[in-house]
Amino acid sequence: MEKRIVVTGLGVITPIGTGVDRFWKAAVKGTNGVRPITSIDVSNHRSKTGGEVLDFTASDYMTEMQIASMGRAGQFAVAAAKMAIDDAKLDLSKVNPYRVGVSMGTTMGEPQILHSAISSYYNNGQSIEGIPSNFARQYPANTIPAAVSRIFGAKGPSTLIPTACAAGNYAFGYAMDQLKMGRLDYVIAGGSDPFAEIAFTGFNRLLATSMDVCRPFDANRSGMVVAEGAGMLIMETLESALARGATIYGEFLGYGLGCDAYDMTIPHPEGAGGILAMERAIANSNIKKTDVDYICAHGTGTKANDKAETTVAKVVLGDHAYNVPMTSVKSMLGHTMGAASAIEAAACLLMMKNNTIIPTINFETPDPDCDIDCVPNVSRDAELTTVISNAYAFGGNTSAIVMKKFKGQ
Amino acid sequence: MGKIVITGLSAVSSCGVGYDLLKEKLATGVEAIMNPEYEMQKLPRDTAVFGVDFDPKEILGKKGLRTMDKATKMLNVAIHVGFGDYIESLSDEERPGLAIGTGFGSMESIGNFSSVSIANGVGSVNPNLFGNTVINSPTGNANIRFNLKNLSATMTTGFNSGLAIMVYSCDYIKNGYLNNILCGAVEEASVYTILAMESEGCLSKSNNMKPFSKECDGFVHGEGCGLVLLETEELAGARGANIIAEISGYAQTFDCNNGEFGFGDGETAAETMKMALADAGISADQIDFVVSDANGNRYGDAMRLKAFSAVFGDKTPVTSYRTVLGESFGAAGMLDIVATVADLESNRISPIFGDYETLTGIDLVKGSARSKKSTYAMVTSFSVDGHCTAVIIKKR
Numbered sequence: 001m002e003k004r005i006v007v008t009g010l011g012v013i014t015p016i017g018t019g020v021d022r023f024w025k026a027a028v029k030g031t032n033g034v035r036p037i038t039s040i041d042v043s044n045h046r047s048k049t050g051g052e053v054l055d056f057t058a059s060d061y062m063t064e065m066q067i068a069s070m071g072r073a074g075q076f077a078v079a080a081a082k083m084a085i086d087d088a089k090l091d092l093s094k095v096n097p098y099r100v101g102v103s104m105g106t107t108m109g110e111p112q113i114l115h116s117a118i119s120s121y122y123n124n125g126q127s128i129e130g131i132p133s134n135f136a137r138q139y140p141a142n143t144i145p146a147a148v149s150r151i152f153g154a155k156g157p158s159t160l161i162p163t164a165c166a167a168g169n170y171a172f173g174y175a176m177d178q179l180k181m182g183r184l185d186y187v188i189a190g191g192s193d194p195f196a197e198i199a200f201t202g203f204n205r206l207l208a209t210s211m212d213v214c215r216p217f218d219a220n221r222s223g224m225v226v227a228e229g230a231g232m233l234i235m236e237t238l239e240s241a242l243a244r245g246a247t248i249y250g251e252f253l254g255y256g257l258g259c260d261a262y263d264m265t266i267p268h269p270e271g272a273g274g275i276l277a278m279e280r281a282i283a284n285s286n287i288k289k290t291d292v293d294y295i296c297a298h299g300t301g302t303k304a305n306d307k308a309e310t311t312v313a314k315v316v317l318g319d320h321a322y323n324v325p326m327t328s329v330k331s332m333l334g335h336t337m338g339a340a341s342a343i344e345a346a347a348c349l350l351m352m353k354n355n356t357i358i359p360t361i362n363f364e365t366p367d368p369d370c371d372i373d374c375v376p377n378v379s380r381d382a383e384l385t386t387v388i389s390n391a392y393a394f395g396g397n398t399s400a401i402v403m404k405k406f407k408g409q
Numbered sequence: 410m411g412k413i414v415i416t417g418l419s420a421v422s423s424c425g426v427g428y429d430l431l432k433e434k435l436a437t438g439v440e441a442i443m444n445p446e447y448e449m450q451k452l453p454r455d456t457a458v459f460g461v462d463f464d465p466k467e468i469l470g471k472k473g474l475r476t477m478d479k480a481t482k483m484l485n486v487a488i489h490v491g492f493g494d495y496i497e498s499l500s501d502e503e504r505p506g507l508a509i510g511t512g513f514g515s516m517e518s519i520g521n522f523s524s525v526s527i528a529n530g531v532g533s534v535n536p537n538l539f540g541n542t543v544i545n546s547p548t549g550n551a552n553i554r555f556n557l558k559n560l561s562a563t564m565t566t567g568f569n570s571g572l573a574i575m576v577y578s579c580d581y582i583k584n585g586y587l588n589n590i591l592c593g594a595v596e597e598a599s600v601y602t603i604l605a606m607e608s609e610g611c612l613s614k615s616n617n618m619k620p621f622s623k624e625c626d627g628f629v630h631g632e633g634c635g636l637v638l639l640e641t642e643e644l645a646g647a648r649g650a651n652i653i654a655e656i657s658g659y660a661q662t663f664d665c666n667n668g669e670f671g672f673g674d675g676e677t678a679a680e681t682m683k684m685a686l687a688d689a690g691i692s693a694d695q696i697d698f699v700v701s702d703a704n705g706n707r708y709g710d711a712m713r714l715k716a717f718s719a720v721f722g723d724k725t726p727v728t729s730y731r732t733v734l735g736e737s738f739g740a741a742g743m744l745d746i747v748a749t750v751a752d753l754e755s756n757r758i759s760p761i762f763g764d765y766e767t768l769t770g771i772d773l774v775k776g777s778a779r780s781k782k783s784t785y786a787m788v789t790s791f792s793v794d795g796h797c798t799a800v801i802i803k804k805r
Contacts, residue, residue, distance in 0.1 A: 044531050098662060098680070107543055108519075109565075114601070115523045121604070122527055128453045128608055136609035137671075140512060141544060142567040146794045149663040155677060157661040158796060159573060160565045162514070162544035170562065174577065177584050198523055201531045202539030257586070259507075259561035261552045264540035276558065284586075394540055395549020397561050 005176045006406060008246040009088025009234030010346045011080035011190075015051035015227050015333050019083060022055070024350050027332060027358040028379045034213050034225045034334045040197050047209040051227025051334025052195050066151060071110035071138050072194035074147045076230035076339070081148045081188050088234040088246060090186065092152055101156030101184045102145045103175040105167020105191040106338035107393075109141025109160075111198040144192055156184050164393035165298070165335065167191050168231060168342030169401050173255035175235045185240055190232035191342035199337065200226045206265060208302060214335075216299040216328035216360055217306050217374045219367035224300040227334030231342030233349075242409070249349040253287065253386075253402040256280025260396030267308045273398035274298075274312035274390065281400035282316070287386055289317050292324055292402075294357060294382070296344045296389040297374075299328025300335055307369040309390065314372075325373045325382070327360045341391035345401065352384045352405040410583050412642040414805065416650040419491020419593075420747045421483045422633035422734055423459035426468065427490050431744075432751035435759040436778040439733050441616065441629050450600040453607060457616035458598050459631035459735025473554065476537050478515040479632075480597040481547040485554055487634040492591060495638075496555050505638065506560025506587045507552055510574030510594035512567050512739030513602065514544035520601035547595050559587055568702065569796035570594055571635065571742020572788065576661050576798060578639055588644045593636030594743035602738070603630055613705060618736070620703035620729040621710050621767045628704040631735020635743030637750075654750050657785065657801040658689025664795040671793035672708045678716035678791040685787065685799035686720075693721050696801070697783030698758045698774070700745050702790045703729040704736045711768070713791055718770045726781070728774040732762040742790045746800065749786045753804040756782045 012019070015033030016026040026033075037050040053076075058067045061079035070078070081102075085092065092100060117135045124130025137143070142160050149158035157178065161170040168191035175187035203209050203226055210223040241248050258276030260268035267274070282289060297309055306328075313321040329344050330336075336343060351357055356379050363376035384405065391399045420427065423441070424434035441457035444450075465474055465482040469489055474482065488496070496504055513519070518541035526534050540546060545563035552561045560581070564574040571594035578592040606612050606628075613619075613627035645652050662684070664677035686693055699717060703710045717727055730748045737744060752759055758779045767773050788800045 097665070098684075102663070109544065111519065111523075111542075114519060115527070117605075118520060118523045118601075119527050122524070126451045128604060131604055131608040133608075136605040136611070139605070140567050140794070141565050142512070142570075142794055142796065145566075146663070146796070150665050150667070150795060153665050155663050155665055157573075157576070158566070158663040159577070159661075161577075162563050162565045163561070164543045164545055174580070177580055181580065181583070197526075198519070198542060201526050201534055202522070202536070202542060204531070205534050205536035206539055207536075257560055257562070259549075259552045259558045261556050261558045261561075263553065264546065264549055273558065280586075393545070394543045395545045395561055395563075396552060397545065397549065 003180045004238040005179050005235055005252045006238050006241050007233045007235055007249045007252060007349055008241050009084040011083025011232045012343050012346050013053055013056055013076050013080050013230045014343055015053055018056045028356060030359045030361045030377060031332055032213060032361060033332055039195055046204045047211050049212055049225060050195060051225055053228055070147050071113045073106060073110050073192045074144045077144050077148050077192040078151055080190060080230040080232040084232040084234045090234060095185060097153050097155040099156060099185040100154040101178055101187045102149045102154050102158040103171045103187050103189040104145040105161045105171040106141055106144060107164045107167060107193050108196055108199060109144060110139055111196040112194055113139045115197055148188055163397040164395060165337055165340055166391040166393035166397040166399040167338035169255060169391040169399035172345060172401055176252050179235060179237055185236060187235045188232060189235050191339040192230035193228055193337035193339045195228035210301060213362045214301040214331050215362035216301045216331050217367060217370040218363050219365040221301045223302050225334035227336045229336035229339040229343055231339055231346045248406040250352050251404045251406050253404050254281060254285035255401040256284055258398045260398060262396055265394055267305050267392055269308060271308040271312035273396055274309060274392060275315050277398040278312055278316045278400040281388060281402050285402040290320050291386045292388055294384045294387040295324055295326040296348050296387060297326045297328045298390045298392045299330050310370045310372055325357055325375050327357060327375045331361045341389060344389050348387045348389050348403055355381060355383045357382045413579050413582055413639055413656045414642050414645050414652045415637045415654040416640055416645050416652055417491055417638035418747050418750055419487045419636040421461055421487045422744055423461060423631060426463050426486060431747060435733055435748050435751055436757060438762045452603060456603055456612055457629045459629060460598055461632050478518045478541050480515040480595050481550045483634040484547045484551050484595045487636045488551055488555055491636055492638060501558055504557050504559060505589040505591045507548060507557045508560060508562040508574050508578045508590050508592050509548040510564045510570035510739050510743060511547060512565060512570050512596055514546050515541055515597060516599035516601045517597060518542055566796040567794045568738050568741060568792035569790045569798055570739035572790045572798035572800055575746060575800055576659050579656055582639060582641060589640040591636060592639050593634060594740045595634040596632055596738045596740035598630050598632040618705040618732055619763050619765050620705050620731055620761050621714060621773055622765050623768060624765060625705040625707055628706060628736040631737035633737050633740050633744055635740060635747040637746060652805045654753060655803040655805055657803040658685050659800040660684035660688055662797045664797055667795055672712040675712045675715035678797050679719040681797040682720045682799045685801055689801045696725055696785050696787050697781060698726040698786050700749050700786060700788045701727055701729045702741060704731045709793060714768050714770055723770060723772050726758050726772045726774045728758055729761050745788050749788050749802055753783055753786060756780060
């Protein structure tokens with residue numbers, strides 16, 4: 001019999017709160033985490049706002065030596081992993097370490113480390129003495145899952161899928177596959193990205209950023225907002241969760257991946273890759289389209305994405321799309337890059353648990369191209385059973401995951 | 410689920426463009442070149458590179474190359490020369506997925522984007538180059554060029570990326586999502602990686618890579634792209650494809666016990682190989698030769714030797730292709746896979762080149778190619794960061 005996969009622990013670090021409780025309370029209130037940027041000099045940049053994490057203290061989660069060995073994305077990942085492991089009440093010392101894996105995603109890894117090293121190199125007259133001593137050990141993106149594996153003693157596969165802003169969904173999908181194949185008993189899965197000047201510069205130069213807040217699906221939306229964060233889940237088989245009496249947030253039914261194969265930075269205008277991903281996710285999850293009662297949108301707040309994503313929902317779900325609320329967590333957090341779909345998966349599970357849909361904030365003017373129910377500005381009570389979470393990315397990567405409320409065996 | 414087989418190969422490497430050149434020169438050797446740009450790049454010393462010398466315009470034409478970095482060019486060339494006609498013959502739905510391993514994406518693109526903004530201000534940055542700064546940029550660019558819509562996946566596990574993407578691709582096919590995947594890995598030699606590795610003391614001071622040597626002093630930077638077409642045996646049979654090899658088994662772990670110099674004591678590496686053997690349903694003495702990622706790092710090579718000795722004793726020949734292909738980081742594992750198939754097809758084991766004294770305890774293939782008609786080969790990667798993978802290939 002095919003194994004069923006469930007989520008038993010969550011950990012999040014976001015611009016509206018570090019930790020699940022703080023995040024959820026702020027999200028229900030529709031808190032705006034997009035503020036004037038403080039971590040870098042934005043005086044020469046077009047936009048000045050971003051979603052920075054302001055309440056994270058690394059030493060709450062790891063030793064000073066561990067902190068010194070990693071960049072910010074690694075610290076986020078380790079901290080969120082610790083939250084998730086504690087939340088799952090999982091004692092890793094009592095399990096076979098080869099049966100515990102780490103599956104993560106990111107967009108750029110630790111680009112701020114490279115940026116800082118290059119700056120130092122130039123400031124030292126392009127001398128190799130200007131290269132910081134730990135650069136080669138801290139910069140490679142794979143040090144992020146490696147840190148999680150090492151600190152928590154997980155000797156199963158430790159992988160990083162850097163499919164940009166869809167990375168979290170890819171990581172969850174691979175985690176599910178490895179659990180279903182029987183290779184692993186537990187996977188610490190998710191995504192992490194730091195606030196990076198390279199990303200902020202790039203999106204600004206593309207004229208893709210909003211000048212103030214993120215307003216997905218609004219007729220006057222003007223772009224995305226660069227942000228940072230991390231989201232981690234503990235995934236295991238249903239059998240394992242029941243055997244150890246774990247609290248189950250929800251069931252991971254399946255996922256679908258596709259590719260626009262259209263442009264590196266612009267989504268397909270008719271959402272071709274998004275349609276393929278969602279169709280596959282539904283098929284792979286053995287659900288009916290009418291089972292879907294909520295979509296967590298990629299919802300970046302750009303003209304192109306939100307229009308294309310609305311098209312995806314309507315093409316795949318048909319008329320039923322008008323019965324399915326579709327909201328954007330990015331309206332509150334900004335775009336946390338490779339962490340986005342990881343945090344959004346956690347948000348979906350919390351929405352199902354609490355029978356509440358958190359809103360799309362900053363919504364003022366409806367757009368006929370985005371004529372879906374985006375749950376504007378105020379949270380809504382709703383019993384959710386089956387949800388889809390989309391994530392799209394540079395390179396045309398598209399993904400959708402399907403999760404379901406667990407109501408017993 | 411039936412077997413997963415390899416029905417095509419391609420490579421862009423220090424041996425040249427194409428699988429045939431790699432197959433030819435693997436056994437005869439290739440000289441590293443001195444980095445022709447070291448003065449312009451203001452590197453502290455002249456370093457050797459197992460570089461790729463090619464003209465993408467001649468192969469791909471001029472269109473679409475202006476904003477393409479070397480990593481993306483190597484990947485596109487490898488796909489074009491190996492599989493261009495095959496892809497062209499397929500409908501969108503039939504086209505294979507694309508899954509690429511890389512350590513950095515295009516380090517040159519990311520570094521240059523940063524450098525320009527630091528040196529000349531953010532307003533000087535070319536927005537058309539921003540898309541090159543994400544790690545999945547080479548993959549995404551190839552998806553666009555060849556209209557591959559079924560999958561765009563990228564894997565980054567540092568030096569281990571090339572084998573990790575092989576495992577990911579096989580898992581993806583085994584789970585029934587797709588029947589065919591172009592699975593590869595790519596890495597370019599960048600001034601930024603050369604500086605980083607030089608700063609860390611990893612590069613050979615003598616510009617001479619000596620795997621498993623008593624007197625090794627580091628590795629020589631390489632670059633390239635290795636690519637295979639993976640498909641189910643059923644699909645291959647249905648279309649009458651020539652089945653070259655089979656993926657018999659694999660295993661992936663993480664060594665949490667990195668010592669002071671980043672490498673463990675060999676226990677996890679040995680366990681990984683045993684798990685791969687169990688996955689393939691064969692015993693250690695059925696492995697005809699082992700391909701190591703030994704690259705002249707004293708601590709890493711010592712760990713690898715210990716692990717091989719524990720699993721295979723001194724009976725199974727062990728080689729490393731690094732003295733021909735260089736240390737190409739994320740591309741290395743897939744270049745090793747392609748090279749292993751080349752040796753299986755050629756009934757030989759290509760050697761570690763170089764005149765030096767080696768460590769003892771295992772049967773190293775050194776100096777000249779050894780004739781051997783082999784069935785099973787194991788390709789391994791045990792990286793400094795802790796990622797461990799072993800893949801077993803069977804000749805068909």
